[in-house]
Amino acid sequence: MAERDHALLESEDALLQSASPLANGLGVTDTPLQQLIRQWQNERYAPEILAGHEAALNVLLDHIRRQSDTIQHLRNDPGSSEDEHFRIMLAQTEIERVKFVVRSYIRTRLHKIEQHARLIVDTPGLQGRLSQTELNHAQRRFAKLTETYFHMSVLQALPEDQRGLDDDAAFVPPMIPEPNRSHSVFVHAREDCPPVPLPDSNFLTMRKGLIVLTPYSVIEPLLADGSIELV
Amino acid sequence: MALPPSLRVSFSPQELELIACEELVEIIPLIAMEKTAFISGAYGPLRPPNKAKVPLWMAMNLKLKKKCHIVAPDWLSVEYLQDKLLQETNAEGFSALPLRFAEMSKVLLDVAAEDIPNSDKVRSLLKDIREVRQAKSRDGLKKIDHIELSLANLCAMEINEIRPFYTRAMDVLTHLARSPIADV
Numbered sequence: 001m002a003e004r005d006h007a008l009l010e011s012e013d014a015l016l017q018s019a020s021p022l023a024n025g026l027g028v029t030d031t032p033l034q035q036l037i038r039q040w041q042n043e044r045y046a047p048e049i050l051a052g053h054e055a056a057l058n059v060l061l062d063h064i065r066r067q068s069d070t071i072q073h074l075r076n077d078p079g080s081s082e083d084e085h086f087r088i089m090l091a092q093t094e095i096e097r098v099k100f101v102v103r104s105y106i107r108t109r110l111h112k113i114e115q116h117a118r119l120i121v122d123t124p125g126l127q128g129r130l131s132q133t134e135l136n137h138a139q140r141r142f143a144k145l146t147e148t149y150f151h152m153s154v155l156q157a158l159p160e161d162q163r164g165l166d167d168d169a170a171f172v173p174p175m176i177p178e179p180n181r182s183h184s185v186f187v188h189a190r191e192d193c194p195p196v197p198l199p200d201s202n203f204l205t206m207r208k209g210l211i212v213l214t215p216y217s218v219i220e221p222l223l224a225d226g227s228i229e230l231v
Numbered sequence: 232m233a234l235p236p237s238l239r240v241s242f243s244p245q246e247l248e249l250i251a252c253e254e255l256v257e258i259i260p261l262i263a264m265e266k267t268a269f270i271s272g273a274y275g276p277l278r279p280p281n282k283a284k285v286p287l288w289m290a291m292n293l294k295l296k297k298k299c300h301i302v303a304p305d306w307l308s309v310e311y312l313q314d315k316l317l318q319e320t321n322a323e324g325f326s327a328l329p330l331r332f333a334e335m336s337k338v339l340l341d342v343a344a345e346d347i348p349n350s351d352k353v354r355s356l357l358k359d360i361r362e363v364r365q366a367k368s369r370d371g372l373k374k375i376d377h378i379e380l381s382l383a384n385l386c387a388m389e390i391n392e393i394r395p396f397y398t399r400a401m402d403v404l405t406h407l408a409r410s411p412i413a414d415v
Contacts, residue, residue: 034253063270083262094271186398199408210383213382
């Protein structure tokens with residue numbers, strides 16, 4: 001019994017350690033899970049791909065792994081009590097919940113990467129927002145494979161000057177679509193925010209708790225420092 | 232497809248419920264449990280009949296196995312909601328309710344109706360409040376322009392409800408307002 005408790009307490013220490021360096025500038029300590037949930041919401045609503053939060057994600061993935069190991073260990077122990085089964089069940093439930101969030105977050109990013117693969121490959125500024133694996137996926141699978149496919153199936157039969165996939169002709173939409181950064185989003189201020197310029201040259205000042213519907217480009221600078229969240 | 236089309240515009244109500252289930256509620260446990268480390272934090276120890284704070288998902292889980300009673304949050308009572316309904320019908324803006332009250336009250340009324348005093352009355356009050364607020368949020372559409380629309384105290388579920396129409400409306404207005412020079 002003492003040994004089993006030790007296993008769970010150990011992970012608690014690890015949790016506290018992992019949570020502390022991630023305190024944000026607001027004087028409030030968010031757990032890695034709360035951070036990820038917020039990132040997940042932001043990513044789902046923002047029209048463009050946001051900077052990835054690999055650190056928080058890795059901490060959580062490590063934690064899921066550790067927690068699963070502990071559960072496995074306890075399950076295999078024939079001497080575990082009724083009470084112990086209960087904790088295992090709760091811990092297992094939580095793991096499934098966290099996995100769902102992680103999966104949905106990654107899928108959201110994947111969707112955006114596949115939509116804008118060419119743009120990402122052509123814009124070094126955007127590449128910093130992706131993790132190495134995401135970048136590989138954008139370059140190899142999406143940009144390269146789809147273009148090879150287009151070439152093999154149609155483009156090679158066309159005259160040479162009509163084969164381009166990035167022509168910039170006047171009066172037609174660009175061939176490389178860009179995210180619509182004036183798409184409107186619902187913003188929830190997590191603290192009082194400094195004024196940001198609006199399209200009509202006025203300023204928007206949000207106090208804590210306010211919810212505003214406004215174009216994404218207006219609040220974009222506030223999103224990075226975590227003073228607002230998209231809801 | 233990495234993300235199903237239905238999820239691209241908005242969260243689904245189930246996903247919002249999942250997020251709301253991270254909120255803490257008070258329970259009166261009927262079983263004892265040592266302090267245990269979970270991914271979202273350490274909860275416990277549970278020592279009946281002392282109250283304890285746990286996330287809603289855990290309370291729900293324990294409740295369904297009849298291992299605890301849930302203490303209804305302050306805002307989920309007849310007096311509080313009656314007061315809010317009065318404010319809601321008399322004043323113009325939205326009254327202050329927790330951001331995720333709709334999801335939480337649904338979960339609580341679904342699994343723990345017997346732990347909430349006067350749950351039928353609470354249910355009908357919530358429904359009235361919802362109707363008043365819904366009418367107001369639709370009214371907000373009159374004020375929409377291409378710049379910004381402030382909606383204090385709107386809750387997550389209501390935002391989700393009006394999102395597809397409102398964002399689309401604002402996008403169209405933005406498109407119309409964009410200066411013709413910048414467009415060329």
